Amino acid sequence: MKITILSGRSGSGKTTALQALEDHGYYCVDNLPLGLLPTLVTQLEAEEHPLNRVAVGIDARNLPRQLLAFTTTLDELRASQVDTEIIFLEAEPASLLKRFSATRRRHPLSGDNRTLADAIEYEAQLLADIRMRADLVIDTSSLDVHSLRNMIRQRVARRDVSLSLLIQSFGYKNGLPYDSDLVFDVRALPNPHWHNDLRPFTGRDEKVAEFLRGHPESGALLDDIFNYLTRWLPVYAANDRSYVTVAIGCTGGRHRSVYITEQLAQRLRDDGIPLHVRHRELDG
Structure with missing residues (x-):
């Protein structure tokens, strides 16, 4: 079983990417608390018919304390011989501001005391460890939904070469x-x-x-x-x-x-x- 951890900034296209993986046979879990990832792996490995490919969405909706423990959690999984890879979706702050303004969606980290621009910057800090450990970073600043789906399909879901x-x-x-x-x-x-x-x-x-x-x-x-x-x-x-x-x-x-x-x-x-x-x- 291979675990693909999908992360990235809010507004960068994580939902689209996770749906693309699901369309190609991945068992997908979105917004999983990071502390439950080892438990999820243990439960899935215990299934009578283990899943080959699993994608887990982990992002800034997690508790900050758990995000700060990402490196420790990842190292423990890999030390247990769990095959993992990390896909991180990135976008320029200007693109994220434009997307949130266009959709009028609320950023998960914004609030009465934090502007949208501040929330985008704070999120980048929270996710810095995940981005640093990423196997693949995808810049979605100039990608539309269809282009992102196609890239996920080509480079992740259908990858049939080692590199x-x-x-x-x-x-x-x-x-x-x-x-x-x-x-x-x-x-x-x-x-x-x-x-x-x-x-x-x-x-x-x-x-x-x-x-x-x-x-x-x-x-x-x-x-x-x-x-x-x-x-x-x-x-x-x-x-x-x-x-x-x-x-x-x-x-x-x-x-x-x-x-x-x-x-x-x-x-x-x-x-x-x-x-x-x-x-x-x-x-x-």
Whole structure:
């Protein structure tokens, strides 16, 4: 039996993610008091027909004292040979403020003496230990419900390889993705944005690809990133890493980073490495 602990900030999409796991055969329990997690595991293991996959939602609705004991509880479970993984959903504070304002829902930690912004910050502090121990962090700031469901399905529910790899492009002007494990900056390459005939296109289009291929530094940078990943991804996998997210960034996230991401993904696939691709500024 494998226990997937699903946590994250209120408004980041935890309910959607838990429902996606349930749709793919997980036995799901939401808002479980952390102190009852060992008891739940014991009871489920004692079933005549043990469940293969269990997802447990643990978030800031828990008592603060129990959240502070998360590291101890997790270590005890793993010491008892319980197979566990932690999925943490993150989002920028501005996105969370916008979501709560749009839905008019009350944040579970807000109240007469705590504003919504203060509640979001306090929650981040309460969940810091869980986030630090997370096997996979997903930044949902720019994800809609359908995109989040799809990501949970691809990277968690249907994961059939030891290491789930995501290569994503992004624009530095919109901030660094919260879920990045490795970040490569490709802003040193010539920028198609400054060419009027190329500006409307993206790194997926042949016109932009042809422009960047015409500059030797594009190939050299691509080679270096590819060589780094093929050298070190097996080391991550050998050290029981289940998820790695690689972010490729340029200024706007539409041309250079998209081109390098597409070329890198193709080369890794040709080398037999399964992966997922996302373009944050294009896919939304």
